[in-house]
Amino acid sequence: xxxxxxxxxxxxxxxxxxxxxxxxxxxxxxxxxxxxxxxxxxxxxxxxxxxxxxxxxxxxxxxxxxxxxxxxxxxxxxxxxxxxxxxxxxxxxxxxxxxxxxxxxxxxxxxxxxxxxxxxxxxxxxxxxxxxxxxxxxxxxxxxxxxxxxxxxxxxxxxxxxxxxxxxxxxxxxxxxxxxxxxxxxxxxxxxxxxxxxxxxxxxxxxxxxxxxxxxxxxxxxxxxxxxxxxxxxxxxxxxxxxxxxxxxxxxxxxxxxxxxxxxxxxxxxxxxxx
Amino acid sequence: xxxxxxxxxxxxxxxxxxxxxxxxxxxxxxxxxxxxxxxxxxxxxxxxxxxxxxxxxxxxxxxxxxxxxxxxxxxxxxxxxxxxxxxxxxxxxxxxxxxxxxxxxxxxxxxxxxxxxxxxxxxxxxxxxxxxxxxxxxxxxxxxxxxxxxxxxxxxxxxxxxxxxxxxxxxxxxxxxxxxxxxxxxxxxxxxxxxxxxxxxxxxxxxxxxxxxxxxxxxxxxxxxxxxxxxxxxxxxxxxxxxxxxxxxxxxxxxxxxxxxxxxxxxxxxxxxxxxxxxxxxxxxxxxxxxxxxxxxxxxxxxxxxxxxxxxxxx
Numbered sequence: 001x002x003x004x005x006x007x008x009x010x011x012x013x014x015x016x017x018x019x020x021x022x023x024x025x026x027x028x029x030x031x032x033x034x035x036x037x038x039x040x041x042x043x044x045x046x047x048x049x050x051x052x053x054x055x056x057x058x059x060x061x062x063x064x065x066x067x068x069x070x071x072x073x074x075x076x077x078x079x080x081x082x083x084x085x086x087x088x089x090x091x092x093x094x095x096x097x098x099x100x101x102x103x104x105x106x107x108x109x110x111x112x113x114x115x116x117x118x119x120x121x122x123x124x125x126x127x128x129x130x131x132x133x134x135x136x137x138x139x140x141x142x143x144x145x146x147x148x149x150x151x152x153x154x155x156x157x158x159x160x161x162x163x164x165x166x167x168x169x170x171x172x173x174x175x176x177x178x179x180x181x182x183x184x185x186x187x188x189x190x191x192x193x194x195x196x197x198x199x200x201x202x203x204x205x206x207x208x209x210x211x212x213x214x215x216x217x218x219x220x221x222x223x224x225x226x227x228x229x230x231x232x233x234x235x236x237x238x239x240x241x242x243x244x245x246x247x248x249x250x251x252x253x254x255x256x257x258x259x260x261x262x263x264x265x266x267x268x269x270x271x272x273x274x275x
Numbered sequence: 276x277x278x279x280x281x282x283x284x285x286x287x288x289x290x291x292x293x294x295x296x297x298x299x300x301x302x303x304x305x306x307x308x309x310x311x312x313x314x315x316x317x318x319x320x321x322x323x324x325x326x327x328x329x330x331x332x333x334x335x336x337x338x339x340x341x342x343x344x345x346x347x348x349x350x351x352x353x354x355x356x357x358x359x360x361x362x363x364x365x366x367x368x369x370x371x372x373x374x375x376x377x378x379x380x381x382x383x384x385x386x387x388x389x390x391x392x393x394x395x396x397x398x399x400x401x402x403x404x405x406x407x408x409x410x411x412x413x414x415x416x417x418x419x420x421x422x423x424x425x426x427x428x429x430x431x432x433x434x435x436x437x438x439x440x441x442x443x444x445x446x447x448x449x450x451x452x453x454x455x456x457x458x459x460x461x462x463x464x465x466x467x468x469x470x471x472x473x474x475x476x477x478x479x480x481x482x483x484x485x486x487x488x489x490x491x492x493x494x495x496x497x498x499x500x501x502x503x504x505x506x507x508x509x510x511x512x513x514x515x516x517x518x519x520x521x522x523x524x525x526x527x528x529x530x531x532x533x534x535x536x537x538x539x540x541x542x543x544x545x546x547x548x549x550x551x552x553x554x555x556x557x558x559x560x561x562x563x564x565x566x567x568x569x570x571x572x573x574x575x576x577x578x579x580x581x582x583x584x585x586x587x588x589x590x
Contacts, residue, residue, distance in 0.1 A: 098336065098337075160376060161371055161373050161376040161377040162376065162377050162378055162379040162380075164333060164371060164377075165369075165371050165377045165378075165439075165442075166379075166390075167333055167363070168331055168333060168363055168364065168369045168371065169363060169364035169390070169391045169394050169442065169445075170360045170361060170362070170363035170364035170365060170394050170395060171360075171364075171390075171394055172360060175394075179390075180379055183381045183382075184379075184380075184381060
C-alpha cells in the first residue's frame with residue numbers, strides 16, 4: 001500500500017468511526033433535545049446555538065447529531081441485511097448449480113428489473129413505515145445484486161480442487177459451504193457491505209428529502225427538506241441548509257474511499273487502473 | 276490369492292456434452308487386492324482420474340455411471356449419500372492431483388489435517404491438532420510443530436504434496452487413491468515422494484495413478500494400462516513394464532528417454548466417437564485389416580497377464 005492510499009484509508013476509517021461514536025453518544029453530546037424549542041427561531045449561530053436554530057426554534061446542532069443515528073441505522077442495517085441475504089443465497093446458488101441455481105437466478109433476473117428507489121417511494125408513501133421497516137425493505141430489495149456478485153465467485157470456488165478434496169475427506173455440503181466457501185467470499189462481501197451502506201444512506205436521505213421518511217425520527221434528509229421548503233436558500237439561512245448537506249457528503253465520501261481501498265486490496269489489478 | 280478389497284465390474288462412465296456422450300470409462304473391470312499397489316498408467320485424457328472420482332462418487336451429478344464398484348463387498352454406486360460420506364476419507368483416502376490448489380488458502384495446514392481427522396473421529400481440537408503434527412512428522416516434514424501453523428502458500432510443491440498425503444492418511448484408510456502425486460515435481464523431490472509412498476503403501480491397498488512409468492515400476496506390484504477409457508493391458512509390473520504384450524504399452528516404453536524417446540504417432544482418439552474395432556488401431560504399427568472392424572477382448576497372454584489386442588484374440 002502506498003502512503004497516500006494509507007492516508008485515505010485511515011481518514012475514511014476515522015470519519016466513519018467518529019460518526020458511529022457521535023450516533024451512539026448523541027444524548028451526551030447534543031446540548032439540547034432535538035425536538036425542544038430552545039430560543040428564538042431562525043437565529044444564526046452564536047454561543048448558545050453553535051449552528052443556530054430552525055423555524056421551529058429547534059437547535060440545529062442537536063438535530064444534526066441526532067440525525068446521525070437515523071442515517072447510519074438505515075445504511076448499516078440495510079447493508080447488513082442485503083449482504084447476509086446476498087451471501088447466503090449466492091453461496092447456495094453457486095455451490096449447487098443446476099436447477100437450484102437456474103431457479104434462483106431467473107427469479108433474481110426478474111427482481112432486478114424493479115428499480116429500488118421508485119418502489120421504496122411508493123411503499124413509504126402508502127404505508128408510512130418506520131425507519132426499521134424502511135431499512136429492512138432496502139436490505140431485501142438491495143440483496144439481489146449481492147446474490148449475483150457472490151454467486152459468480154462461488155461458481156469457481158465450487159469446482160476448486162480444495163473443495164473436491166474436502167468432499168473426498170467425507171465432509172457434507174453444508175460444512176463445505178460454511179467452512180470453506182464462506183471465508184473465501186468474505187472479503188468480497190465486506191466490500192459489498194461498505195458500498196451498500198453508502199448507497200442505502202443516500203437513498204434514506206433522498207426519501208427524507210422528499211418528505212416521506214419516518215417523521216418520528218430526526219434525519220438529515222428531512223432537515224434539508226424542511227430548510228429548502230421554508231426558504232433557507234432565498235433568505236440566506238446557510239446554517240440551516242449547509243450542515244446536514246455537508247454531513248451527508250462527508251460520510252458518503254468516507255464510505256466510498258473505504259470501499260475503493262478494500263476493493264483494491266482484494267483485486268490488485270484495480271490499482272493499476274486507478275493510477 | 277485373497278479376496279479383492281475393491282472390485283470394479285463393467286464400469287461405464289459417460290459425460291453428456293452438446294457434442295455427444297463422452298465415454299470416459301468403457302467397461303472397466305479391475306480388482307485391487309489387500310496390501311497391493313496397483314499402478315494405473317495412461318496418457319492425459321485416457322480416463323485415469325475419472326476412474327478414481329467414480330470410486331469416490333465425486334463426479335458431476337449429470338454423469339452417467341453404470342456397472343458396479345464393490346468395496347469390501349458393498350456396492351459403492353448404490354450406497355446412500357450419508358453412507359458414502361463415511362466411506363470417503365475414513366475407508367478410502369485420496370491424494371488429488373494439483374497439490375498447489377488442493378489446499379484451502381485461508382487455513383493453516385495443521386487446521387486442514389486436523390479437519391480431516393475430526394470429520395470422522397469425535398476428537399477434541401487439541402488432540403486432533405496433536406495428531407496432525409504427528410502426521411506431518413510421519414510424512415517427513417521438518418519441524419512439524421512450527422510448520423503446522425504455516426499456510427499452504429508458504430510450502431513448496433513437494434511439501435504441499437506431503438501435506439496432502441498426511442491428510443489422506445489422517446483416518447488411516449485401508450485403501451488409498453493417489454492421483455499423479457509426482458506430477459510437476461523435480462527429479463529429487465519426485466524420488467523423495469516415491470520413497471514416502473513406498474512406506475505408506477506397505478500398510479494398505481493403493482491405486483497409484485500416474486503417467487510416470489518410472490514411478491509405477493518403483494511402486495506398483497501390478498499395473499493396468501488404460502487407453503481411451505479401456506484397460507488394454509494388465510499384469511505384474513515387472514512383466515508388463517519389461518515385456519509388454521500390447522503394442523501401445525510397447526510404444527509407451529519406447530517413448531521413454533532411456534529407450535530412445537520414440538513417440539507414438541498420432542494423438543489420443545476422441546472419446547465421443549472412438550475408432551471402430553481396436554481403439555488403438557489407427558496409431559498401431561501392427562494393425563491388420565481385422566483390427567479396424569473387430570473389437571478385441573482382454574485375453575490372458577501369460578499367468579495373470581492380460582492384453583486387449585487382436586494379436587492374441589484371433590482364436
